[in-house]
Amino acid sequence: MTDQDKILIMSYLDNELRADEVSSVEALISSDSDAQDYLNQLKMTNNEVDAFFSSEDMKLLDTSISKFVEDLKPKEVASSFQFGEVISSFFAPKQALSYSFTAVLFLAVGLFFQNLTYQEILFDLNGEMYEKQVFITRGSSVDVGLKGEMHEMILEMVQNKSPEGNLTYGSSVYAIFLEVKTIETDALNCYAGKYYIAGENQEFVFCESDQDTSLIFIN
Amino acid sequence: MTNFQAMLFSKTLQAKLMNIAMSKTFNVPDAEDLVQTTYLKAMERQAQFSGDKIDPWIVTILKNAFIDSTRKKKPDLPGDDLPELSEEGDQQGALLERDRDMCLEKLDESEREVIAMKQTMTYEDIAEVLEIKAGSLRVKLLRAKEKFMICMGFDND
Numbered sequence: 001m002t003d004q005d006k007i008l009i010m011s012y013l014d015n016e017l018r019a020d021e022v023s024s025v026e027a028l029i030s031s032d033s034d035a036q037d038y039l040n041q042l043k044m045t046n047n048e049v050d051a052f053f054s055s056e057d058m059k060l061l062d063t064s065i066s067k068f069v070e071d072l073k074p075k076e077v078a079s080s081f082q083f084g085e086v087i088s089s090f091f092a093p094k095q096a097l098s099y100s101f102t103a104v105l106f107l108a109v110g111l112f113f114q115n116l117t118y119q120e121i122l123f124d125l126n127g128e129m130y131e132k133q134v135f136i137t138r139g140s141s142v143d144v145g146l147k148g149e150m151h152e153m154i155l156e157m158v159q160n161k162s163p164e165g166n167l168t169y170g171s172s173v174y175a176i177f178l179e180v181k182t183i184e185t186d187a188l189n190c191y192a193g194k195y196y197i198a199g200e201n202q203e204f205v206f207c208e209s210d211q212d213t214s215l216i217f218i219n
Numbered sequence: 220m221t222n223f224q225a226m227l228f229s230k231t232l233q234a235k236l237m238n239i240a241m242s243k244t245f246n247v248p249d250a251e252d253l254v255q256t257t258y259l260k261a262m263e264r265q266a267q268f269s270g271d272k273i274d275p276w277i278v279t280i281l282k283n284a285f286i287d288s289t290r291k292k293k294p295d296l297p298g299d300d301l302p303e304l305s306e307e308g309d310q311q312g313a314l315l316e317r318d319r320d321m322c323l324e325k326l327d328e329s330e331r332e333v334i335a336m337k338q339t340m341t342y343e344d345i346a347e348v349l350e351i352k353a354g355s356l357r358v359k360l361l362r363a364k365e366k367f368m369i370c371m372g373f374d375n376d
Binding site: 045049 | 220226228229231233234237238240241246247251254258262270315316319323334335338341342358360361365367368
């Protein structure tokens with residue numbers, strides 16, 4: 001077995017190979033007992049390294065650093081003028097208008113007012129960071145694919161109660177943050193947030209009802 | 220929150236910094252100091268950050284902060300802070316843990332660094348942060364893992 005074979009086996013375990021390389025490594029492993037042994041030795045090595053980096057010491061460190069970072073974060077000061085509050089009080093007495101119409105109005109307003117202060121609703125996402133990796137295959141349309149993957153990723157973040165997520169799409173990493181809950185009714189829940197890529201950000205509103213979900217990019 | 224703050228305060232970056240710090244200091248209190256110093260220095264110097272990616276910039280801050288801290292204190296001897304084995308409990312597990320820590324500590328700092336980075340980063344990202352070619356990174360990582368593997372007795376030779 002050559003050093004190149006060893007590197008390929010290591011990269012295989014680290015999910016760092018292209019599809020054609022995966023096939024050739026799998027062929028090597030199934031036909032060469034040395035390669036099979038080496039794969040097992042690397043697995044044991046990786047397990048021990050993983051154990052070190054997920055040890056109780058690392059959990060202690062994570063707890064203390066998370067608290068430190070929270071304290072460093074700038075505190076958001078809510079504006080005394082809540083645009084959403086004004087709109088909800090306007091609609092509140094009029095029973096004929098449905099919640100969904102109010103929701104549509106909120107979304108429509110969001111399209112035109114970037115600095116809109118959303119109605120205060122208890123933010124209910126407090127889970128772990130959600131991560132997902134998507135490999136771009138040949139023939140996929142990047143634009144359509146990215147929006148679709150982003151939509152699915154945010155839906156999964158909401159389902160997992162994760163306010164932060166990392167979507168690795170091909171070689172690009174999108175940092176996604178769900179920042180506020182903008183609508184909460186029996187029929188509809190909406191969150192506003194941003195994703196970041198290469199120093200740029202994109203605002204969005206994500207809504208889900210029992211039957212449907214929507215993702216709207218704002219700016 | 221600004222773009223810079225969003226990148227700086229992301230959980231992903233925090234995990235990367237903690238792993239790299241732990242790979243260098245090998246103990247929680249020093250790793251904690253190192254990561255906190257790194258965040259504070261990054262905030263002080265945010266005007267100097269002009270790139271798209273924060274990782275290479277902040278890892279350099281962490282490395283420099285580590286060099287500064289080692290200049291100020293006497294280095295620990297290898298094995299100084301290894302846990303004492305208890306009389307009771309899972310002796311075999313404790314022995315394995317002790318061997319693991321000792322074998323990781325035996326690696327060069329740069330070897331531990333690539334192993335730590337691989338926990339949360341892709342080969343491409345690590346190569347970019349370390350400013351080396353992807354091929355060189357693979358060789359470096361393999362050598363580090365093999366050294367650890369041999370120390371742990373996982374190789375059949």
